[in-house]
Amino acid sequence: MQGIVLKSTGSWYKVRTENGDFLDCRLKGKLKLSKTGVTNPVAVGDKVELELEEGQPGKGLIFNILERENYIIRKSVHKNNQAHILAANVDQLVIIASLTFPRTSLGFIDRLLVSAESYGVPARVVFNKVDLLSDEEMEYVDVLAEMYTSIGYPSYVVSAFNKLHIDEFSKLLSGKISLLSGHSGVGKSTLVNAIAPHLQLSTQEISNYANKGKHTTTYAEMFQLNENTFIIDTPGIKELGLIEMEEDNISRYFPEMRAISSQCKFHNCSHRHEPGCAVLAALDAGQLPITRYESYLSMVDGDDNRR
Ligand SMILES: Nc1nc2c(ncn2[C@@H]2O[C@H](COP(=O)(O)OP(=O)(O)O)[C@@H](O)[C@H]2O)c(=O)[nH]1
Ligand SMILES: [Mg+2]
Ligand SMILES: [Zn+2]
Numbered sequence: 001m002q003g004i005v006l007k008s009t010g011s012w013y014k015v016r017t018e019n020g021d022f023l024d025c026r027l028k029g030k031l032k033l034s035k036t037g038v039t040n041p042v043a044v045g046d047k048v049e050l051e052l053e054e055g056q057p058g059k060g061l062i063f064n065i066l067e068r069e070n071y072i073i074r075k076s077v078h079k080n081n082q083a084h085i086l087a088a089n090v091d092q093l094v095i096i097a098s099l100t101f102p103r104t105s106l107g108f109i110d111r112l113l114v115s116a117e118s119y120g121v122p123a124r125v126v127f128n129k130v131d132l133l134s135d136e137e138m139e140y141v142d143v144l145a146e147m148y149t150s151i152g153y154p155s156y157v158v159s160a161f162n163k164l165h166i167d168e169f170s171k172l173l174s175g176k177i178s179l180l181s182g183h184s185g186v187g188k189s190t191l192v193n194a195i196a197p198h199l200q201l202s203t204q205e206i207s208n209y210a211n212k213g214k215h216t217t218t219y220a221e222m223f224q225l226n227e228n229t230f231i232i233d234t235p236g237i238k239e240l241g242l243i244e245m246e247e248d249n250i251s252r253y254f255p256e257m258r259a260i261s262s263q264c265k266f267h268n269c270s271h272r273h274e275p276g277c278a279v280l281a282a283l284d285a286g287q288l289p290i291t292r293y294e295s296y297l298s299m300v301d302g303d304d305n306r307r
Contacts, residue, residue, distance in 0.1 A: 002066075005046045006222040013042055015050060015060060016224070023060035025050055043071060043085035044220045044232055045177060070119055072179060073241035086220050086240065087179050087232045092122045093240075094172065094231075096182035096191065098129040099141055104183055106144075110295035112181055113153060115240040117253035121179075124172060125155040128187040131162045147289050151256040160190040170195040177222075177230045181240065188233060196225040201233065250299050251279070256288055257296065270300070 003023070007014040013025045027042065042048065042065060049064040072093075074086040093116040097104035109125060116123035125148045127141050145155035156172065158165040169191060172178075180188045189201035201223070222232045251257045251271055257279050261269065265276025271293075274280075282288045 001050055001052075003048055003050055003060075004222070005042055005044055005048060006224075007219060008040060008042060008044055009219055010040070013048075013062060015048065015062070017050070017060075022058075023050070023052075024058060025060040025062050026053075028061045028063040039084045041065070043088045044222050045071075045088040045090060047089065070121055072115070072119055072121070074237055075239040075241040083241070086234065086237065087222075089177060090119075090121055090179045090232065091176040092124060092178050094178045094180050095123060095125045096180060096186045096188045097125060097127050098132075098183075098186040099127065099137060100132050101129060102183050102185050104186060106291045107295045107298055108183070109148075110292060111299065112240060114250065114253040114299065115242050117255070118242040123153050125153050126169060126172075126191070127155065127157050128160055128191060130157050130164065131159040147291075151289070151292070158191070160187050160194045163194065166191075166194050173225065173229055173231060175228050177232065179232045179234065181234055181237070183238070184236065192223070192225070192231055192233070196223075199223050199225070251296060254292060254296055256292065272297070272300075 001017055001019075003015040003017040003025075005013050006016055006022075011026065013027075015023050015025045017023060025048075042062060046068065047066040048062045049066070050060045050062045053059040053061050068088045070090060071088040072086045072090060074084045093112065095109055095112050097109055113123050113125075125145070127145060130138060130141055133141060141157055145157050148155040154172075156165060156168055158169050160166070173195070180192070182188055185204070187203075189203045193199060193201050193203070220232050220234045220237065222230050224230050251261055257271065260278045260282055261271065263278035264271070264274065266274050269277050269279070271277050271279035279288065279293075283290065283293055
């Protein structure tokens, strides 16, 4: 029997079987020993083969993991070469952002987009909570959405509160497995509830997020919106890791820079000071978004924690 892993809490896995049943599963002995360098052998989104556990109704044993189409690693807190797979077999990364309450910086969005590029996973940007914006801020968010759309990341301007463009958001997710990412409090759960009320994901007042001292361990979890639409919620997970890359390759993960960097005079151009740099020329000509270039510089400088 096959199934898909909806949730993992380390030793137990919640699996939805192909018959639509939900089973609490453990790993069958020898599976545990494979895959070194990864802290979790089975991740949310993994397609697995399993069998029922004898005499244990509702319980199963996972004995095989089907090959992953892709996987996304959680940014490691410790640099100990231990990777934690956050999710596998993801169709798209959907970044939820809000300009206010809380403010999402463009640098933060761009780092998530670079992660998505490094995994080869398509990414989309959703600006939520626009009911809170002034007319002027609304114009700005429209400009941002157009900018991201023009460089290959279709973007949406929505409000879960006003139900603005919620149908578009629903269409964006339809038929896919989407990893939702973004700061706590931007409205990820509220947006999903707006299009799939049956899920009743718990939402939280912003004020409660101020309590940063608490160390709650959170896990990614997959939810089914309808027959073939799933989202993976990542509460408490701020940043995604990258597939190993060398720093001087970061511009490869900026599609608008990648497109013109072959015209730079030097093939190993850092796009910072070199003569004959096509990227700098395009910036001067106003053909590249300056905020994206700033994010690039901040990533090259390893200024990871800047927001
Ligand atoms: N004004 C406004 N508030 C929203 C909107 N969407 C969500 N919220 C509120 O923002 C808070 C955090 O939402 P939640 O869905 O828990 O955020 P999550 O941490 O990203 O899942 C809750 O109080 C929501 O009611 C929106 O479009 N407009
Ligand atoms: Mg939430
Ligand atoms: Zn260059």
